[in-house]
Amino acid sequence: MYKINYIKDIALLLLLFIPALTYGQAQQQKVLTLQEFHQIILQHHPVAAQAALLSEQARQELRIARGTLDPVIASKVYRKEFGGKEYYNLWNNTLYVPLWFGPELKAGFEKNQGQYLNPENTTPSDGLSSVGISVPLGQGLFIDERRATIRQARLMQDIAEAERVKLINKLLLQATKDYWDWLFYYQQAQLYQESVGLADFRLKAVKARAQEGDLAAIDTVEALTEVQTRQVLLQEALLGYNNARLMVATHLWAENETPLELQENTIPAIVGSEVATLSAADLKQLLETARTNHPDLRKLTLKGEQLQIEQRFAADKLKPKLNAEYNLLQSDFYMRPEMWDNRFMGENYKLGLSFSLPLFLRQERGKLQLTKAKQQTNALEQIQASREIENNLLAAYNEWLALEEQIRLQQQMVENANILRNGEVTRFENGESSLFLVNSRELKLLEAQVKLYNLQAKYAKARTFLYWSAGSMEAK
Numbered sequence: 001m002y003k004i005n006y007i008k009d010i011a012l013l014l015l016l017f018i019p020a021l022t023y024g025q026a027q028q029q030k031v032l033t034l035q036e037f038h039q040i041i042l043q044h045h046p047v048a049a050q051a052a053l054l055s056e057q058a059r060q061e062l063r064i065a066r067g068t069l070d071p072v073i074a075s076k077v078y079r080k081e082f083g084g085k086e087y088y089n090l091w092n093n094t095l096y097v098p099l100w101f102g103p104e105l106k107a108g109f110e111k112n113q114g115q116y117l118n119p120e121n122t123t124p125s126d127g128l129s130s131v132g133i134s135v136p137l138g139q140g141l142f143i144d145e146r147r148a149t150i151r152q153a154r155l156m157q158d159i160a161e162a163e164r165v166k167l168i169n170k171l172l173l174q175a176t177k178d179y180w181d182w183l184f185y186y187q188q189a190q191l192y193q194e195s196v197g198l199a200d201f202r203l204k205a206v207k208a209r210a211q212e213g214d215l216a217a218i219d220t221v222e223a224l225t226e227v228q229t230r231q232v233l234l235q236e237a238l239l240g241y242n243n244a245r246l247m248v249a250t251h252l253w254a255e256n257e258t259p260l261e262l263q264e265n266t267i268p269a270i271v272g273s274e275v276a277t278l279s280a281a282d283l284k285q286l287l288e289t290a291r292t293n294h295p296d297l298r299k300l301t302l303k304g305e306q307l308q309i310e311q312r313f314a315a316d317k318l319k320p321k322l323n324a325e326y327n328l329l330q331s332d333f334y335m336r337p338e339m340w341d342n343r344f345m346g347e348n349y350k351l352g353l354s355f356s357l358p359l360f361l362r363q364e365r366g367k368l369q370l371t372k373a374k375q376q377t378n379a380l381e382q383i384q385a386s387r388e389i390e391n392n393l394l395a396a397y398n399e400w401l402a403l404e405e406q407i408r409l410q411q412q413m414v415e416n417a418n419i420l421r422n423g424e425v426t427r428f429e430n431g432e433s434s435l436f437l438v439n440s441r442e443l444k445l446l447e448a449q450v451k452l453y454n455l456q457a458k459y460a461k462a463r464t465f466l467y468w469s470a471g472s473m474e475a476k
Contacts, residue, residue, distance in 0.1 A: 030267070032267070032268060038172060040252055041175055044254055045253050046253065046257060047171045048168060054163050055160050055164055057160065062153040062156065062157060066153075073094070077090065078090040085116075088116060088118075088121070090110075090121060094107070102140055102142075103134060104133070105132075107130065107131045109333050110128050111123055128330070128331060130330075130350065132327030135323065138355075142316065143313050152310070159298075166295035175248075176464045184453050185237060185244045186241055187453045188453055189237040196227065196230045196234050203220070203223040207223075233446075272463075273460040278400065278466075283397055287393060290469065291389075294470065296385050300385060307374055311368065314368040314371045318361060321357065323354045324352070327351075393469040400462045403458055407455050410455055413448050413451075417441070
């Protein structure tokens with residue numbers, strides 16, 4: 001009686017048929033590595049473009065702030081005529097040049113005439129030119145609104161950079177998690193696909209042996225049920241795989257905000273999910289990186305510096321306004337060398353001194369106290385954020401270590417399950433076991449292998465989260 005050598009046929013299937021099929025597929029498949037995936041995201045993803053615009057916005061804010069130091073030219077012309085009489089013609093031109101350290105330079109030319117001209121506005125026939133300076137002696141001497149705004153705008157550039165890094169880190173964190181899910185479902189689908197092929201081959205072998213009378217007919221039902229069970233598992237795995245591919249595809253963009261589709265023959269790379277021990281020195285370096293460069297802490301530190309500038313400006317408001325102004329005059333538009341002579345300067349000038357001070361200073365004192373309260377709030381928030389970031393990083397590190405140990409144990413469980421499966425197959429061939437037990441052992445092996453894939457995906461996610469917690473996601 002002809003009998004199929006079950007063990008040899010199974011070995012033939014595993015060594016020839018399945019590897020050949022996988023090799024044929026690999027010739028057509030394109031591997032998308034995690035690094036390539038990140039590069040595509042950083043180049044064209046809308047969120048990455050939005051993050052880049054934050055730096056541009058900050059540069060323009062600084063440009064606006066510096067505009068307060070732009071020279072200003074002003075010109076005014078007034079004419080009055082009534083009842084056929086010309087009352088006056090007034091023409092006044094002024095150039096203002098603010099200086100960074102507080103004073104303001106001023107140059108002007110005015111030419112006025114008319115029968116009813118106010119004597120104060122009387123000028124020589126060739127006009128009256130002036131050049132002078134206005135100096136704050138009280139409020140505004142060391143800091144003023146212009147200088148405070150520009151300094152805060154400079155810090156805003158660094159804050160925008162920290163916010164940009166935060167957005168990119170968040171984007172890459174989610175994208176990387178989706179990538180590892182994609183890898184897990186891909187491995188699971190591949191495993192179940194191979195198991196369906198193996199169960200189908202076994203069904204054919206059992207049918208042949210049943211026809212020869214070597215096995216009971218009921219074994220064919222057992223083998224068919226196992227094929228159907230694995231087909232259901234394969235369909236569930238394919239559903240998860242296709243959904244994971246869609247989630248990965250949502251992060252793929254081309255130029256001009258054009259969404260990209262993930263091709264059917266594109267598969268994930270396993271590189272990055274392998275166990276890689278993190279030393280104590282590396283952990284210490286990550287903690288130091290988190291303390292100095294984490295975007296959330298950088299933003300709070302820079303905000304504190306902005307509040308220091310705001311406090312200086314608010315304290316300066318408590319001083320009285322005391323401004324001195326001196327203008328040198330001459331009787332035409334063109335400046336003559338003799339105008340810088342001491343005698344000329346002492347006989348042709350316009351001098352002014354202004355003083356003002358609120359009696360109660362309630363607005364100024366309230367602003368100063370409000371700024372100090374904001375500083376205390378920011379300092380407390382910084383302390384809390386620093387503690388949370390450090391603890392989140394340590395928690396991620398603990399999870400990484402735990403998963404590393406779980407993976408080692410699960411690998412041993414896979415090896416043990418494989419030994420038990422092979423032993424059960426041998427017993428079945430010797431007539432000492434049943435097809436049900438063989439299938440049970442094989443399902444246990446599949447479950448152990450799927451759990452190993454799941455742990456490896458979790459391990460890769462934990463590694464990603466660890467570096468994200470340190471604020472260095474963009475570099476990974």
